[in-house]
Each structure stands twice: as structure tokens, then as C-alpha cells.
Amino acid sequence: MHETGHAPARLLVADDNKVNRLLLTRSLELQGHTVASAPNGRVALEMLRDGAFDLLLLDMEMPEMNGFEVLEQLAADPALRDLPVLVTSSLEGLGNVVRCIELGAEDYLPKPVNAVLLKARIGASLEKKRLRDQQKELVRRFATSEVAQDLQQSGFSLAGRRVRGSVMFCDIRNFTALVESQAPEETIELLNTFYTLMFDAINGHGGVVNQMIGDGLMAIFGAPLPLADHAGAAVRAALEMVELIDLLGAERAEAGRAPIRVGIGVATGEMVAGYTGTQQRATYTCIGDTVNLAARLEAHTKVALRAILVDAETCAELGDRIATERLGPVAFRGKALPVEVFAVPCGAPATGAAGP
Amino acid sequence: MAAPAIDPAVFAELQSTAGADFVRELVDTFLEEAPPMLAELREALAGGRAEAFRRAAHSLKSNASTFGASTLAAMARDLELQGLAAATPAALAALAQQYDTVAAELKALRDA
Numbered sequence: 142m143h144e145t146g147h148a149p150a151r152l153l154v155a156d157d158n159k160v161n162r163l164l165l166t167r168s169l170e171l172q173g174h175t176v177a178s179a180p181n182g183r184v185a186l187e188m189l190r191d192g193a194f195d196l197l198l199l200d201m202e203m204p205e206m207n208g209f210e211v212l213e214q215l216a217a218d219p220a221l222r223d224l225p226v227l228v229t230s231s232l233e234g235l236g237n238v239v240r241c242i243e244l245g246a247e248d249y250l251p252k253p254v255n256a257v258l259l260k261a262r263i264g265a266s267l268e269k270k271r272l273r274d275q276q277k278e279l280v281r282r283f284a285t286s287e288v289a290q291d292l293q294q295s296g297f298s299l300a301g302r303r304v305r306g307s308v309m310f311c312d313i314r315n316f317t318a319l320v321e322s323q324a325p326e327e328t329i330e331l332l333n334t335f336y337t338l339m340f341d342a343i344n345g346h347g348g349v350v351n352q353m354i355g356d357g358l359m360a361i362f363g364a365p366l367p368l369a370d371h372a373g374a375a376v377r378a379a380l381e382m383v384e385l386i387d388l389l390g391a392e393r394a395e396a397g398r399a400p401i402r403v404g405i406g407v408a409t410g411e412m413v414a415g416y417t418g419t420q421q422r423a424t425y426t427c428i429g430d431t432v433n434l435a436a437r438l439e440a441h442t443k444v445a446l447r448a449i450l451v452d453a454e455t456c457a458e459l460g461d462r463i464a465t466e467r468l469g470p471v472a473f474r475g476k477a478l479p480v481e482v483f484a485v486p487c488g489a490p491a492t493g494a495a496g497p
Numbered sequence: 498m499a500a501p502a503i504d505p506a507v508f509a510e511l512q513s514t515a516g517a518d519f520v521r522e523l524v525d526t527f528l529e530e531a532p533p534m535l536a537e538l539r540e541a542l543a544g545g546r547a548e549a550f551r552r553a554a555h556s557l558k559s560n561a562s563t564f565g566a567s568t569l570a571a572m573a574r575d576l577e578l579q580g581l582a583a584a585t586p587a588a589l590a591a592l593a594q595q596y597d598t599v600a601a602e603l604k605a606l607r608d609a
Contacts, residue, residue, distance in 0.1 A: 157556075158530075158556050158559060158560065159526050159530055160523060160526050160527050160530060160559075160560045160563060161559060161560070161563070163522070163523055163526060164515060164523060164563060167515050167516075167519050167523075168514065168515065171514075171515070171516075202552055202555055202556075204552075231555065231558060231559045231562075252559050252562070252563075253559070253562050253563045256514050
């Protein structure tokens with residue numbers, strides 16, 4: 142999907158832990174980049190404001206100013222809001238991943254950082270930065286300075302609004318084990334195949350992939366363009382994704398490779414959607430309970446041993462067009478009340494060797 | 498103690514990706530940084546500072562897993578997740594003992 146070879150860039154590593162900082166700096170230098178480092182968020186922000194950096198690798202747990210505060214400050218600074226940020230952290234809990242993404246982080250890499258994934262994600266982020274810079278240049282050339290400034294201050298936000306839609310989270314199960322079981326080239330090839338298949342299924346049903354998270358992704362159905370049956374479209378896309386992964390798994394089994402499975406969570410409801418556009422790519426950011434719930438449902442597929450889980454609103458919109466199975470209420474972290482969870486039965490037992 | 502405290506495959510991988518000379522420096526850095534983290538855990542426990550305790554456990558977990566010290570990482574992770582309230586001086590003593598084993602093995606690997 143993305144070129145893994147790319148031009149050297151100027152990177153900043155922010156991490157309070159010396160071992161982590163040295164190791165990450167070393168890995169990036171070996172990839173040909175120029176690397177500076179900062180021991181906390183406050184110093185990192187100062188360095189970013191002083192010098193031109195192409196990308197920030199940000200730890201979350203830091204004294205003086207933590208990563209969440211850095212993300213907030215970057216978002217509020219017109220000169221820095223387009224800087225791509227890769228979060229590298231060993232924070233526990235998917236909620237933290239969701240929070241980073243809501244705050245505008247490009248991607249999230251768990252520690253210890255896998256060198257192959259690191260390289261691929263940096264390549265993808267730098268490419269996005271290049272496109273954004275190009276867009277800025279276009280705005281400068283074609284718009285009056287007032288309009289350009291306004292657009293830059295709003296981060297090219299064309300409309301931040303409340304919409305009803307469906308959100309999907311999907312990731313590869315046991316990805317770490319998979320990475321360890323095969324050569325790095327195979328992992329990149331697998332990720333490329335995975336993303337190609339998933340993008341295809343999602344786009345085919347009118348959805349938009351707006352984030353890639355390590356070995357997974359987030360997609361939106363119903364924003365920015367309204368989609369009449371967003372819940373149905375999301376679930377049909379999910380079924381197709383599971384089917385495609387089963388096919389890929391069968392191919393891999395024939396070649397004697399480890400199996401691959403995915404978990405998918407879909408939630409429907411109101412959310413706040415903002416549109417950030419560039420010439421060649423568009424990014425939509427969605428915020429709200431619906432997004433959190435979809436992430437939690439995806440994580441819960443590991444517990445429920447089902448490939449696709451949906452919430453009650455999605456289920457209600459499906460009616461009897463697609464069969465669902467009520468699994469009962471589940472208490473999720475951050476939710477005051479237990480949430481009704483439904484499974485969408487699909488072809489193969491996609492999670493666990495012997496499900497209950 | 499039949500099983501090594503350092504997973505040799507993880508350590509070898511680290512050496513091959515970052516370079517053996519660099520890993521020697523990194524081991525030295527860890528051996529300097531880890532004892533203050535252990536001291537911070539003890540002091541935070543004594544002083545009832547939950548956030549400092551969780552952060553020190555988090556850092557130790559992160560560094561231990563970098564070198565393939567999986568038992569030490571798991572012990573630190575338990576402390577991070579369970580927090581100050583569930584921690585005991587005995588648990589910290591066990592952690593310090595595991596660290597000593599890890600440090601000895603790292604020195605041997607560094608000088609190999």
C-alpha cells in the first residue's frame with residue numbers, strides 16, 4: 142500500500158525514559174532520518190516551535206507535560222496542527238488509544254515498538270504530511286490571505302457537525318504472535334493485503350477508512366456524505382471482510398502459514414464529524430460515545446469469541462434483514478450502564494479454535 | 498532457576514536491529530536507570546504516592562520488555578495495573594530480586 146522506502150526526514154522523539162528514547166532514536170537513525178529528542182512534553186513543544194520537524198514520535202507518560210497535553214497544545218497551534226504525530230506508548234487499555242486518536246494522533250504503536258511497523262507507519266505519515274503541505278501551498282496560491290488564514294486556523298475544517306452514522310473498528314487477532322512467527326517482509330506483505338482487502342470491502346459499501354491503528358482500522362459509514370442505510374452498509378461490509386479474511390486464511394493455510402482472524406465492532410448513533418481535506422486524500426475525524434462503543438465492541442470480540450459484534454442501535458436498524466444473536470448486557474469500562482451486545486453470525490468460526 | 502531471566506531470542510533480535518555496540522550502551526543505561534526506578538517504587542509505596550508508583554512501574558515494565566526480561570516485565574505490569582493499594586513490600590522485594598537476576602544476566606550478555 143505504502144512505499145516503505147522514503148526520503149530522510151527530521152524527526153523528534155519525546156520520551157522521558159532514557160532507554161526508550163535512545164533505542165527509538167537509534168532505530169530511526171538507522172532508517173536514515175535525522176533525529177532529535179526531548180525528555181518531556183514541555184521541551185518537545187519548545188523544540189517543535191523553534192525548528193522545522195516533519196514528524197513527532199510521542200510517548201504518553203511523561204512528567205511536566207504528558208502526551209495528552211502535547212496533543213491538545215498541537216491541535217490549538219495553527220503552525221503545528223498539521224504535524225503528524227505517532228504515539229508510541231505501553232499505556233494499558235484501548236480507551237487510551239481511542240483518546241489519542243480523538244486528540245488527532247495519526248497512529249498508535251504499542252511498545253516495545255516493532256521496527257518493521259515503525260518504518261511502515263513513518264512512511265505513511267510522512268506521505269500524508271507531504272500532501273498536507275502541498276494543500277497549504279495551493280491554499281496560499283489561490284485564496285486571499287484572509288481566507289487562507291481562516292482555513293489554516295480551522296485546520297481546513299469544512300464543517301464540524303453532528304451526524305448520525307455507524308462506526309466500525311477492526312483489527313487482526315494475535316497480531317504480535319503473527320509478527321513473531323514470520324519474516325518482516327511477510328508481515329508487510331500481509332498488512333498490505335489486509336488493508337487492501339478491508340479498504341475494498343468498506344469502500345464498496347459506502348464507508349470511509351479514516352484511521353489505521355497499528356494492525357487495525359477505524360471506518361465511518363454516513364459521514365461526511367450521508368448514507369441512507371449506514372448500519373446495514375457497515376454490517377454488510379463487516380460480513381464481507383470476514384469472508385475475505387477467511388479466504389486469505391485458507392490461502393495462507395495452503396502455504397503453511399499461520400492463520401489470520403479479525404475482530405470487528407460496529408456501533409450506530411450520533412457523533413460529531415469534522416472533515417479535513419487534502420487534494421488527494423480526505424480524513425474525517427469522529428468523536429463521541431458511538432466511537433468509544435465501537436472500539437469497546439471490537440475489543441470484546443476477544444472475550445465473546447465472535448468475529449462481529451454490534452450495539453442495540455445497529456441491531457434495531459438492521460431489523461430482520463440480517464440475522465443477529467442477542468448476547469445480553471455487558472458492562473464496559475467508562476459506561477455507567479451495561480450495554481446490550483449482539484453478534485452477527487458469519488460463515489466461519491472466526492475467533493478461537495473451539496468457541497463455546 | 499532453570500529458565501533464563503532474559504529471553505535470548507528477544508535480546509539477539511535487539512542486537513541485530515540496533516547493533517551490538519549500541520546494545521552494550523543501552524544495557525549500561527538500563528543498569529543506571531533501573532535502580533532509581535526500584536527506589537522510586539519503594540518510596541512511593543511508603544509515601545502513598547499512587548501516581549508516582551504507577552509511573553515507575555510503567556517505566557520498568559517498558560524497559561524490561563525491551564531487553565526480553567519477560568518475568569520482570571510481567572511483575573512490573575502487575576504492579577502498574579493493580580496499583581499502590583494492592584502493592585506490598587514483599588512484592589517489591591520479589592521485584593528487586595528478579596531485577597538482580599536480570600542485571601546479572603544482562604552484564605554477562607553485554608560482556609559476552
